[in-house]
Amino acid sequence: MQFDVFLQLVFASLSTGSIYALVALGLVLAFKGTGLLNFAQGEFVALGAYFALFLSLYTDLSYPLVVLLTVLATALVGIVIERALLRPLIKAPAFTVVIVTLAIGLMIRNALRIGWQETVSNLPSPFDGMSWAIGGARINLQYLWIIGASLLLVLLLVLFFRLTRTGKAMRAVAQNQTAARLMGVPVGGVFSLTFAISAGMGALAGILVAPLTGVEAQMGDVLIKAFVAAIIGGFYSLPGAVVGGLIIGLAETFGGAFFGGTFKNVFAFALLILVLLVRPNGLFGRAEIRRV
Amino acid sequence: MVGFLRGFATATLAAAVVLLPPLAAVAEPGVADDTITIGAYGPITGPAAFVGLGGRAGMELAVEEINAAGGIHGRKIEVIFEDDGFSPTTALAAVKKLVDQDEVFMIFGVSGSNPTVGTIDFLKERNIPTYVSIASAPPVTHPFHQYMFRGGTTESARYGELYAEFLTQFMQADGIAILSGSDEFPKNEGDATERFLKEWYGIEPLVRLEFNVGDKDFTPQLLEIKGTNPDVIVTLGHVTEAQIIVRQARELGLQQPIFGSGAMVDNALIANAGYAAEGFIGGWLTPLFLDSQHPDMVAYMEAWRAKNPDAPVGRPNVFDLLGYGDMHVVAEGLRRAGPDLTREGFAKALETLENWRVSEVATPRTFTDWHHIGNLRMNMMVILGQHWVPLRWDPARSSTVLDEFKK
Numbered sequence: 156m157q158f159d160v161f162l163q164l165v166f167a168s169l170s171t172g173s174i175y176a177l178v179a180l181g182l183v184l185a186f187k188g189t190g191l192l193n194f195a196q197g198e199f200v201a202l203g204a205y206f207a208l209f210l211s212l213y214t215d216l217s218y219p220l221v222v223l224l225t226v227l228a229t230a231l232v233g234i235v236i237e238r239a240l241l242r243p244l245i246k247a248p249a250f251t252v253v254i255v256t257l258a259i260g261l262m263i264r265n266a267l268r269i270g271w272q273e274t275v276s277n278l279p280s281p282f283d284g285m286s287w288a289i290g291g292a293r294i295n296l297q298y299l300w301i302i303g304a305s306l307l308l309v310l311l312l313v314l315f316f317r318l319t320r321t322g323k324a325m326r327a328v329a330q331n332q333t334a335a336r337l338m339g340v341p342v343g344g345v346f347s348l349t350f351a352i353s354a355g356m357g358a359l360a361g362i363l364v365a366p367l368t369g370v371e372a373q374m375g376d377v378l379i380k381a382f383v384a385a386i387i388g389g390f391y392s393l394p395g396a397v398v399g400g401l402i403i404g405l406a407e408t409f410g411g412a413f414f415g416g417t418f419k420n421v422f423a424f425a426l427l428i429l430v431l432l433v434r435p436n437g438l439f440g441r442a443e444i445r446r447v
Numbered sequence: 448m449v450g451f452l453r454g455f456a457t458a459t460l461a462a463a464v465v466l467l468p469p470l471a472a473v474a475e476p477g478v479a480d481d482t483i484t485i486g487a488y489g490p491i492t493g494p495a496a497f498v499g500l501g502g503r504a505g506m507e508l509a510v511e512e513i514n515a516a517g518g519i520h521g522r523k524i525e526v527i528f529e530d531d532g533f534s535p536t537t538a539l540a541a542v543k544k545l546v547d548q549d550e551v552f553m554i555f556g557v558s559g560s561n562p563t564v565g566t567i568d569f570l571k572e573r574n575i576p577t578y579v580s581i582a583s584a585p586p587v588t589h590p591f592h593q594y595m596f597r598g599g600t601t602e603s604a605r606y607g608e609l610y611a612e613f614l615t616q617f618m619q620a621d622g623i624a625i626l627s628g629s630d631e632f633p634k635n636e637g638d639a640t641e642r643f644l645k646e647w648y649g650i651e652p653l654v655r656l657e658f659n660v661g662d663k664d665f666t667p668q669l670l671e672i673k674g675t676n677p678d679v680i681v682t683l684g685h686v687t688e689a690q691i692i693v694r695q696a697r698e699l700g701l702q703q704p705i706f707g708s709g710a711m712v713d714n715a716l717i718a719n720a721g722y723a724a725e726g727f728i729g730g731w732l733t734p735l736f737l738d739s740q741h742p743d744m745v746a747y748m749e750a751w752r753a754k755n756p757d758a759p760v761g762r763p764n765v766f767d768l769l770g771y772g773d774m775h776v777v778a779e780g781l782r783r784a785g786p787d788l789t790r791e792g793f794a795k796a797l798e799t800l801e802n803w804r805v806s807e808v809a810t811p812r813t814f815t816d817w818h819h820i821g822n823l824r825m826n827m828m829v830i831l832g833q834h835w836v837p838l839r840w841d842p843a844r845s846s847t848v849l850d851e852f853k854k
Contacts, residue, residue, distance in 0.1 A: 160670055163699065167666035174663070265492060272497045273761025275687045277718035284721065286698050293698050368663045369690055369719045376661055412667035416658040417629050419667075 159291030164408050166289075170298035172404020174364050176305045178381035179388065179396035181356040184312065187391060188325040188349030190332075192253050195236070195260035196357050197375025198267075203229045203358025204365040204374055205267055208278050218281050222362055226355040233354025234347050241350070242343060245332075260375060268372040280366035301363045305400070308356065309393050316393075325349055383427045389440025398438060402426065477552025478788050483781060484525045486545030488566075489557035489581075490533040498766050502557025502581055503528055505763070505770030508754050509805075513778045520786040524778065527551060531558050535565025542566045546575055553577065553793065555777060557770050560584035560631055571595060576790050578797075580773035581766060583632060588820050591852055594794050596819040598773035598812060599732055603632070605848045606708070607639020608647075609730065609825050610681070612842050614640075614706060615648045617827075618728075620678035622653050626668050626692065628684030629657045636683045636708050647844070653677050658688065665692050669699050683708040689727075690719035697723040704728065712736075712828050712835060715761075721833075728838070730825040733768050734807055736835045743807040747771070772809025776821070779803055818852040 178200055185193040206225040210216055216224065236259055244252050282296040316322035327335040328345045336342050361374060368374070384403050388395025403423050410422030430438065477484040487506060489499030506526065514523045527549050529541035538558060545551045546569075553576035556563055563582035570577045571592050579587045580598045583606075587597050614620050623644065627637030637655065644650040653675040656668045669692070672680060680703050682692050689711040696705065707729040714737075716724050735744045751763050751771075776797075781788065783796035795816075802811035812821035823846050827838040 163666060163670060167664055171664045268492075268496050269500075270759055271761065272500060272759040272764075273715060274497060274685070274713055274764075275690060275715045275719060276760065277715070277721075284723075293700070295698055367691070367694075369687060369715070371687055373661065373687075377663075408664065408667060412670065416656060416662070416665070416668045419662070420659060 162290050163292040164412055165405075166292055166294040166298070168405040168408040169302055169401060170294070170404070171408060172384075172401035173298070173302040173305045173397075174360070174377065174400070175380045175384040175403050176397040176400025177301060177308070177360040177363065178357065178377050179384040179400050180305070180308055180312065180393060181353045181360065182378075182381055182385050183388070183390060183393055183396045184356060185349055185353040186385075187316065187329050187393075188353070189346050190329045191241075191249070191256070193350075193353065194253060194257040194378070195263065196353065196381070197378030198260040198263040199229055199233065199354045199357025200361040200364070200377060201267055201370075201372060201374040202232060202263055202354075203361030204278060204370040205271060205361075206358065207362045207365065208276055208370050211279060218279075222359070225362055226358050229358030230351040230355035233350040233352075236354075237347050237350035242346060245342075245346075264372050264375060271372070275369035275371045278362070278365035278370050283366060295367070297363070297366050301367075304359070304363055305397055308359075309397050312393050321345075321348065380423060383423055387427060387430050387437055389437030391441075392437070392439035395437060395439030475552060475789050476550040479522070481522055482525050483519060483522045483788065484527060484549065484551045485553055485555050485777070486529070486542065486549060486551030487526050487555040487557060488529045488531050488538055488541040488545070488562075490559070490562065491528075491530045493532040493534070495533040495559055497761065497764060498533075498559055498581060499530070499557055501762060501764045501766030502770035504751070504755060505767035505772075506555065506557060506580075506774040508751055508767075509771045509774035509778070511754065512750070513775070519778060519781045520788075522788075524781075526555070531562045533559060533562055535562050538562035539565045539569060542570060542575075546570075546573060552788070552790070553777070555580065555774065557581050557766065563587065567595070574790070576794055578773060578777050580769050583635075585635075588818070589851075591818065594790070596794075596797060596814060596821065598776060598821045599769035599810065601732070601822050601825060602820055602848050603635040604639050604642075605820075605823050605846055606636045606730070606825070607641075607643040608844070608846055608848065609842055610636070610640045610706070611643035611647055611650075612844055613827060613840065614679055614681065615644070615650065616843070617838075617840050618679055618704065618706070621648075621650055622676065622678040623650065623681060624672040624675055624677035624679070625652045625655045625681045625683070626665070626672065627655075627657055627682070628660055628688065630660050630684075632710075633683040633685075633708060637681075640681065640683070652681075658684070660685070660688075662688060663691060665695050666699070669696050669701060672696075673699060673701055677703055679703060680705045682706070682711070684710070686711045686713040686715050690716050690724070693720040693727060694723045709765075709825065713764075714738075714835070717830055717833050717835075724830050725833070726830060728827060728829045731828045731835075731837075732765060732822070732825060733772070733809060734826055734837070736828060736837065737763065737765075737768075738834070741807055747806070747808045768808055772805055773812075775805035775809070776800065776803065776812050818849050820848065823848065 182196050210221045285296040286293045324340045384399035385396050388399030406422040406426045407419040411419040489502045491499040510524050531538035556579040560582040564584045567586050576594045578596045583600045627633040705727050709730045712729040712731045735741050780797035784792040798814045798816045801813050804811045810822045810824045828835045
């Protein structure tokens with residue numbers, strides 16, 4: 156394999172992987188903050204993209220304002236969903252709540268599909284049509300923006316969880332709601348905040364990815380690969396989600412290059428099984444230890 | 448005793464003659480004095496909702512026009528529509544309900560290939576006149592069945608013939624790379640293109656690669672294509688993939704012309720790929736694009752918008768056009784079948800249609816008593832100045848698709 160081809164494949168891997176990482180971060184955040192697997196996270200990605208598309212088409216707002224308003228609006232949707240649909244189920248079995256998130260996701264997806272029937276729509280970005288040539292390979296600047304955003308987000312989130320009272324409260328709620336409540340942590344508020352941040356992150360992922368893939372109701376399908384990335388990373392680990400995403404990107408792209416494009420998914424899921432066989436808690440996860 | 452039996456038999460026969468209606472007066476299912484009830488199905492939920500919603504709206508517009516013009520021999524058309532969710536099993540349940548419970552006269556399909564295939568055996572077995580507007584699945588017309596008709600969409604094999612001739616004769620290409628989706632219709636189109644490139648022109652594609660539905664990165668395939676230095680890149684699938692393939696191909700330095708399948712001829716390609724899509728060529732199943740200023744298209748768009756004032760973004764689409772054109776074809780068949788409407792008479796009447804169409808917004812449809820493939824045409828469109836522009840090209844070779852029926 157020539158060096159420029161190899162380099163191009165590496166760029167493609169990092170680009171694809173960073174998309175998975177961005178969505179995986181939202182998943183891991185919701186899990187760390189509430190202990191919930193949110194199957195509607197993929198639909199927050201689509202919802203964010205559609206919000207941004209609507210604002211781009213029907214207002215004259217600048218790109219940064221579109222991003223800000225979209226993240227805030229989707230965060231608000233996250234809070235409404237949590238307060239209206241998930242909070243009443245706070246004592247229900249975890250499996251029940253997971254199914255409810257799945258139902259919420261399907262409702263959002265179908266609403267988008269019926270309300271906006273264009274096969275795929277275009278969301279403009281300041282980086283449209285811009286690419287860099289590096290060592291005989293080219294990379295789209297939007298991909299660099301996604302990679303940069305993923306790394307920045309993970310850094311901010313790690314600091315947030317480690318250094319702020321709210322972050323620590325979210326971790327406490329995830330570990331033991333009853334104990335956290337006894338210690339004075341407002342569990343309901345933490346739930347709302349977690350969903351707001353998680354939905355906002357999903358929206359940000361949608362805004363960043365849409366200029367490359369287009370806006371369509373199926374955008375949420377990226378959730379499956381994001382799950383794989385999060386599991387490979389250890390599910391509790393934010394840096395793990397990013398590393399997991401990048402590993403999936405590498406496996407898919409190089410697997411596709413050597414064995415054909417239709418085998419890309421096979422490599423992603425085979426890698427998941429392989430990693431779990433060697434490290435059942437993922438690359439950055441730790442086995443749960445309970446005092447008896 | 449014998450006399451009694453003879454008397455009883457005579458009385459029974461007489462009663463039967465008096466009480467049972469004459470055979471000629473037994474109406475066909477779905478046909479009343481003032482209405483003809485048609486059953487229709489398609490996806491209005493699920494991933495392909497834009498297919499069924501478009502097909503249904505186009506069909507409804509046609510029905511409104513037909514009824515406003517007095518209907519068919521004094522009968523108004525009524526349509527009962529069922530959602531198939533793009534699932535073969537749901538589609539089968541839908542047509543069973545339409546046939547057995549609603550007792551419709553015929554079935555009008557505005558669904559994709561997968562759901563349509565699920566209904567075909569049942570409809571053939573029950574001899575229900577069926578008019579498929581959108582699905583290109585071969586089992587609709589192969590083998591020949593008296594009551595199965597295909598309208599606006601043409602056959603998979605015909606796509607292969609048209610693409611092969613266009614690529615080699617119009618585009619003068621002999622180095623051809625094919626990148627197709629791995630799902631039903633792009634795979635069929637890719638296979639057919641490969642077949643006719645070999646059979647008609649002795650050309651073996653430089654490379655034949657595939658991708659999965661929903662893929663967002665095509666770098667590995669495009670790098671392999673780049674290595675073969677083709678004259679033309681043929682990409683077959685949906686516009687959702689095409690807009691990424693086109694952009695990535697240009698980013699990777701592939702400057703060759705790109706040819707794509709009919710599903711890619713969509714304004715979304717221009718909107719999403721921008722100037723990277725300039726020069727992209729693809730096939731389109733109606734003579735005019737939606738933004739054409741031809742009076743027939745202008746009239747159609749005005750009528751459509753009047754009926755659908757709050758239409759969502761992206762509509763009308765090609766499926767609106769197909770449903771509209773094909774319902775008018777069905778109406779013409781019903782008209783030709785005469786006032787004493789029967790299923791057999793309707794099927795025979797459709798077979799008299801030769802190059803019939805409602806207006807320039809549809810391709811002409813022809814049916815005979817030995818084939819029911821209504822359309823073999825496709826128009827080639829190119830993106831010029833960020834608009835879809837029709838290319839003046841007509842195939843010189845006659846199709847072999849109908850040969851098997853002639854034998």
